[in-house]
Amino acid sequence: MQNSDLEYEYLEHTADAKFRAYGKTMEEAFENAAVAMFNVMINTSKVDCIHTEDIELAAPDIDDLLVDWLSELLFIFEVDFISFGKFEVKSITQEDGECKLSARASGEEIDLEKHEIDTEVKAVTYNDLKAEETPEGFMVQVTVDT
Amino acid sequence: MEEEQEGQGSIQESLKRIDNNIWEIPIGTKPGMNVPGRIFLSDKLIHNLEPEALDQVANVAMLPGIQKYSMAMPDAHLGYGFPIGGVAAFDEEEGVISPGGVGFDINCGVRLLRSNLTVDDVRPVMKELTEKLFQSVPAGVGSKSRLRASDSELDDIFLHGSRWAVENGYGVEADLEHCEGGGCIEGGDVSHISAKARKRGKPQAGTLGSGNHFLEVQYIDQIYDQEVAEKFGLEEGQVTFMIHCGSRGTGHQICTDHLRTISQASKKYKIALPDKQLACAPAQSDEAQNYFRSMICAANYAWNNRQIITHWTREVISDIFRSDMDELGLDLVYDVAHNVAKLEEHTVDGKKKNVYVHRKGATRAFPPGHKEVPQAYRDVGQPVLIPGSMGTASFVLHGAEASMDISFGSACHGAGRVMSRAHAKKEFHGEDVKSDLEKSGIMVRAAHPSVIAEEAPEVYKSSSDVVNVVHDLGIAGKVARMMPLGVVKG
Numbered sequence A: 001m002q003n004s005d006l007e008y009e010y011l012e013h014t015a016d017a018k019f020r021a022y023g024k025t026m027e028e029a030f031e032n033a034a035v036a037m038f039n040v041m042i043n044t045s046k047v048d049c050i051h052t053e054d055i056e057l058a059a060p061d062i063d064d065l066l067v068d069w070l071s072e073l074l075f076i077f078e079v080d081f082i083s084f085g086k087f088e089v090k091s092i093t094q095e096d097g098e099c100k101l102s103a104r105a106s107g108e109e110i111d112l113e114k115h116e117i118d119t120e121v122k123a124v125t126y127n128d129l130k131a132e133e134t135p136e137g138f139m140v141q142v143t144v145d146t
Numbered sequence B: 001m002e003e004e005q006e007g008q009g010s011i012q013e014s015l016k017r018i019d020n021n022i023w024e025i026p027i028g029t030k031p032g033m034n035v036p037g038r039i040f041l042s043d044k045l046i047h048n049l050e051p052e053a054l055d056q057v058a059n060v061a062m063l064p065g066i067q068k069y070s071m072a073m074p075d076a077h078l079g080y081g082f083p084i085g086g087v088a089a090f091d092e093e094e095g096v097i098s099p100g101g102v103g104f105d106i107n108c109g110v111r112l113l114r115s116n117l118t119v120d121d122v123r124p125v126m127k128e129l130t131e132k133l134f135q136s137v138p139a140g141v142g143s144k145s146r147l148r149a150s151d152s153e154l155d156d157i158f159l160h161g162s163r164w165a166v167e168n169g170y171g172v173e174a175d176l177e178h179c180e181g182g183g184c185i186e187g188g189d190v191s192h193i194s195a196k197a198r199k200r201g202k203p204q205a206g207t208l209g210s211g212n213h214f215l216e217v218q219y220i221d222q223i224y225d226q227e228v229a230e231k232f233g234l235e236e237g238q239v240t241f242m243i244h245c246g247s248r249g250t251g252h253q254i255c256t257d258h259l260r261t262i263s264q265a266s267k268k269y270k271i272a273l274p275d276k277q278l279a280c281a282p283a284q285s286d287e288a289q290n291y292f293r294s295m296i297c298a299a300n301y302a303w304n305n306r307q308i309i310t311h312w313t314r315e316v317i318s319d320i321f322r323s324d325m326d327e328l329g330l331d332l333v334y335d336v337a338h339n340v341a342k343l344e345e346h347t348v349d350g351k352k353k354n355v356y357v358h359r360k361g362a363t364r365a366f367p368p369g370h371k372e373v374p375q376a377y378r379d380v381g382q383p384v385l386i387p388g389s390m391g392t393a394s395f396v397l398h399g400a401e402a403s404m405d406i407s408f409g410s411a412c413h414g415a416g417r418v419m420s421r422a423h424a425k426k427e428f429h430g431e432d433v434k435s436d437l438e439k440s441g442i443m444v445r446a447a448h449p450s451v452i453a454e455e456a457p458e459v460y461k462s463s464s465d466v467v468n469v470v471h472d473l474g475i476a477g478k479v480a481r482m483m484p485l486g487v488v489k490g
Helices: A026-041 A060-082 B008-014 B051-062 B119-135 B151-160 B162-167 B173-177 B193-204 B226-232 B250-267 B284-323 B404-407 B421-427 B430-439 B448-453 B465-475
Strands: A006-011 A016-023 A050-058 A082-095 A096-109 A132-133 A137-143 B016-019 B021-027 B036-038 B070-080 B082-091 B109-114 B214-223 B237-245 B332-337 B340-347 B351-360 B383-388 B394-399 B441-444 B476-489
Touching: A006 B151, A016 A026, A026 A082, A026 A096, A026 A137, A026 B340, A050 A060, A050 A082, A060 A082, A060 A096, A060 A137, A060 B008, A060 B193, A060 B250, A096 B214, A132 B109, B008 B051, B016 B226, B016 B383, B021 B051, B036 B465, B051 B070, B070 B465, B082 B340, B082 B383, B109 B151, B109 B284, B109 B476, B119 B214, B119 B237, B119 B284, B119 B476, B151 B162, B151 B193, B151 B284, B162 B173, B162 B284, B162 B351, B193 B284, B226 B476, B237 B284, B237 B476, B250 B284, B250 B394, B284 B332, B332 B383, B340 B404, B383 B465, B394 B421, B394 B465, B421 B448, B430 B448, B465 B476
Parallel strands: B036 B070, B441 B476
Antiparallel strands: A006 A016, A016 A137, A050 A096, A082 A096, A132 A137, B016 B021, B021 B036, B070 B082, B082 B351, B109 B237, B109 B332, B214 B237, B214 B476, B340 B351, B383 B394, B394 B476
């Protein structure tokens, strides 16, 4: 059963990291999924939010949008060496066969001494991927390749 | 229990023993299977295999045009879509190509360097050697290379693989002769590689990465086949160097980008998928060919990556022992890909045909006489390199006759995880694992301590159990065993 206060939880997976994230809205579930993924990679409680990045995405459906959202954050992490600690998904809209997201992620440049690098996440997979409404709210489930 | 666990008891019950070390999932175990599943496991290892991994083997059997069997090697474990340790071949015309059958780390692979050094030469300098290797070969999350490839250099790397490194002073011609496919797959096309993949690729040519990737100093403690060992230039007491890494961010991005177009193509061509991560497209469709030609570029990037790391490894060893690489005999023994799809000729139902063989966590094991085995090894079969987990034995095998018949010329690729990374970190502490290894004479240098806990020896199946299965099946014969002396990790 889903605890109404639970933001995310990790599920057992032999090779990779799998998690579920929850929210009262799909936006909130997306935000919590990003926190869950970043906590695999880094200690997010030590990330100061001094840099912001605006992210606008469009994808064919909600599953693809979820993969794109997390993949985009991973891309920025690797290329610009920025870790995020806070995520605000302003809107997720579905119209004309397209799913759109508008968000702001906040964080700072990675300092290897300060941020305690943990597991490298290589990519976001489609394996057992879920983004759905539940009786308690919204739930997304993601497996990332580590 | 979760609802997706339902029915998985039955898949275990449906397993049929065909022979020693061969188990079958019959057609019909899951609706839609086109061929049976074949799993190569000893009685000892069968109990370690997760039921979900069996389910994944059965799912792959549903893909169009699959030939003979959906297979899993003895190191198989739960993956995403395809199991890790999965092998599947698809008809060139009627079959499909699936990015999930290769994985995100395209051409993750292993290479082995030999030397004229003995374990006694190296033990006294292990601390310095491990430290200098760590300083020279960038490792860890976000690590960047001393090299910055320009756009045109990146194109050259994508199209020519290791040859770029050799032509630019990072190796010798003999390195290309002693590498799977000469360190390059022909037929790459850079026009479907995104700007993001290029951006990730530029600063990472010559980096180890993180996770299970490593650079290890080893020594040979046992020879099983003297004649083949001599052909490979290996002898007891000799020091070897093993490099395990892949195509880094560029490969991850190429897979991510093409999964989207392939997933849309699956819908377009009305291919029913049991798991979205198994997205595939008809082999001759534009979508499949655009992925395949981009995957070739990532595979070539990975061979070039391992070649550059080889060069820096040689530099460190030459510096410490004050001799050049020829005197030290730092020759490449071989280099194998273990996450790749290749168009190969195989015999199916008595007829020779071209198939796209997907190996995800599996290596080639081509037998004696095969035209793709380098001339120097042609009469004994290709070297098959099987890394152990941190702190445990690694093996060299040689491709044997039965591989073409049993497994599309494939063998296992490693030890295979039995414990998740998250669980491992609860169970072990990096510093304890490190000091235990050091007490047993193995130096460890890692960019992040957590990676040592994640990769603790206990989280993997025993590499010798896994290797014995392929040896007993006649897929690949044991040649030599290496024990670690020092490990550099990301």
